[in-house]
Amino acid sequence: MSQPSILKSAVRNFSALFRADAFEGILLIAVAIIAMVVANSDVSNAYFEMFYGYMWSKDVFYLNTLHLWINDGLMVIFFFVVGLEVKRELISGNLSDPKARNLPILAAIAGMAAPAAVYMFVAGGEPALVRGWAIPAATDIAFAMGVVGLLGTRVPSALRLFLLTVAIVDDIGAVTIIAVFYTETIKMEYLAAAAAVVGVMVAMNRxxxxxxxxFVLLTVALWYCVLYSGVHATIAGVLAALTIPMHGKKGNAMLEDMEHAMVPWNAYIVVPLFGFANAGVDISDLGIDALLDPLPLAVAAGLVVGKQVGIFSMVWAAVKVGFVEKPAGSTWVEIWGVSILCGIGFTMSLFIGELAFQGTGETMRLLRDEAKIGILTGSLISAVLGYGILRLTTSHPETQDDPKSPVV
Incomplete structure (x- = not known):
C-alpha cells in the first residue's frame, strides 16, 4: 500500500472515532478510565468527598450528596429519554411490527435470564450477594452501538437493528426490575399523589x-412524589415520557422532536457524569486478587458468558425451529459477535449495582466497589472480544470500496 493510501486510511479510521454512534461509546470508555485513575490518585480523597460528602441532613431533603443528586435526580433525564425511545419504538418503530420484534424480544428475555442464572451459579447463593442478580442483565445501548459504529458497514444493517432493539427491550426489562425488585417500602400517600400527577399528564396527552x-413542570412534580414514595425516583422519567404525545395539535412530531433535542444532553452530559461519579473504585482497598472474589467474578461471568450464551442460543433455536428468520445478510459468526457485544453492561449495570447494595456501612461500600470491578471488567472483555470477532470474520467487502466507511 502506498504512503498516501496509508495516510488516507489512518485519517479515515481516526475520523470514525468521532461519528455520533461511535463517539458515545469512546466517551464512556474514556470517562470510566479517568474515574478509575482519579479514584486511585493523590486526589482520590477530593474525588470521593465531592460525590459522597454530605451537603445537609436527610431531614432537610432526601438528596444530601452530589452522588444522590446524580443517581436519583439527573438520571431521571436518562430514563426519560429511554421512555421516549421505547414509546416511539412501540408505536411506530421496530417494536410495532410483530414479525420484526419477535426475535429481539426473545433474545432480550434470554439475554437477561441467562446472565442472572450465571451470576447466581458463580456467586454460590451467598445471602449477601443475592440482591445483585440483576446487575449483568442489561445492555448499554451507547457503548454497544459505539463499538458497532467503529466497524462501519462491516456489520449488516439488519444486525445493527437487531442489536439496537435487543438493547431497548433490555432497558424495558431493567426498568421493570428496578421498580419491582428494588423497591422495599412504599408510602401510599406519595404513591397516590404520583398516580394523580400521571393521570393529569395522560389527560393532557388525550x-x-x-x-x-x-409536561416539564408535572414531570418535576412526579419525580418528587416518586422520590418519596419508596419506588426509585428514576421510574418517574419513564412514566412521564410515556405521556408525551406523539404529535401536537398542529401535527408536529412532538415526541420525536423532544427526543432529538434531549439525546445530545443525555449522551454527552448526563451519562458521562453518571459514569464518572460511579465508575471510580479505590482498588487499594480490594487487593490485587479482587477479581477472583465471588461478586466481581459472578458479575463479569454473567456479562461475558451469560449474555452471549443466552442471546445466541435463543436466536439459533428460534431460527432452527422456523419461528423467526435470521437477520438478513448475517452469518452465524456475526450474530455470535453481536451477542457478545450485548455483554457490555456499564450504565444500567452500574445503576443496578448501586441499588442492589445500598447502605452506608463499610461492607456495603466494598460490595458496591466489587460489583463495579466486575462490571468494568466484563464490559471491557465483551467489547474487545465482540469487536475482534466482528472485525476478523466479516464477509462484507463493500467497506473496501466506500471511502466514507469507517473501518477500524
Missing amino acids: MRVSAMAP
Whole structure:
C-alpha cells in the first residue's frame, strides 16, 4: 500500500472515532478510565468527598450528596429519554411490527435470564450477594452501538437493528426490575399523589396539549412524589415520557422532536457524569486478587458468558425451529459477535449495582466497589472480544470500496 493510501486510511479510521454512534461509546470508555485513575490518585480523597460528602441532613431533603443528586435526580433525564425511545419504538418503530420484534424480544428475555442464572451459579447463593442478580442483565445501548459504529458497514444493517432493539427491550426489562425488585417500602400517600400527577399528564396527552412547559413542570412534580414514595425516583422519567404525545395539535412530531433535542444532553452530559461519579473504585482497598472474589467474578461471568450464551442460543433455536428468520445478510459468526457485544453492561449495570447494595456501612461500600470491578471488567472483555470477532470474520467487502466507511 502506498504512503498516501496509508495516510488516507489512518485519517479515515481516526475520523470514525468521532461519528455520533461511535463517539458515545469512546466517551464512556474514556470517562470510566479517568474515574478509575482519579479514584486511585493523590486526589482520590477530593474525588470521593465531592460525590459522597454530605451537603445537609436527610431531614432537610432526601438528596444530601452530589452522588444522590446524580443517581436519583439527573438520571431521571436518562430514563426519560429511554421512555421516549421505547414509546416511539412501540408505536411506530421496530417494536410495532410483530414479525420484526419477535426475535429481539426473545433474545432480550434470554439475554437477561441467562446472565442472572450465571451470576447466581458463580456467586454460590451467598445471602449477601443475592440482591445483585440483576446487575449483568442489561445492555448499554451507547457503548454497544459505539463499538458497532467503529466497524462501519462491516456489520449488516439488519444486525445493527437487531442489536439496537435487543438493547431497548433490555432497558424495558431493567426498568421493570428496578421498580419491582428494588423497591422495599412504599408510602401510599406519595404513591397516590404520583398516580394523580400521571393521570393529569395522560389527560393532557388525550387533549393533545402541544406546549412542553406543563409536561416539564408535572414531570418535576412526579419525580418528587416518586422520590418519596419508596419506588426509585428514576421510574418517574419513564412514566412521564410515556405521556408525551406523539404529535401536537398542529401535527408536529412532538415526541420525536423532544427526543432529538434531549439525546445530545443525555449522551454527552448526563451519562458521562453518571459514569464518572460511579465508575471510580479505590482498588487499594480490594487487593490485587479482587477479581477472583465471588461478586466481581459472578458479575463479569454473567456479562461475558451469560449474555452471549443466552442471546445466541435463543436466536439459533428460534431460527432452527422456523419461528423467526435470521437477520438478513448475517452469518452465524456475526450474530455470535453481536451477542457478545450485548455483554457490555456499564450504565444500567452500574445503576443496578448501586441499588442492589445500598447502605452506608463499610461492607456495603466494598460490595458496591466489587460489583463495579466486575462490571468494568466484563464490559471491557465483551467489547474487545465482540469487536475482534466482528472485525476478523466479516464477509462484507463493500467497506473496501466506500471511502466514507469507517473501518477500524
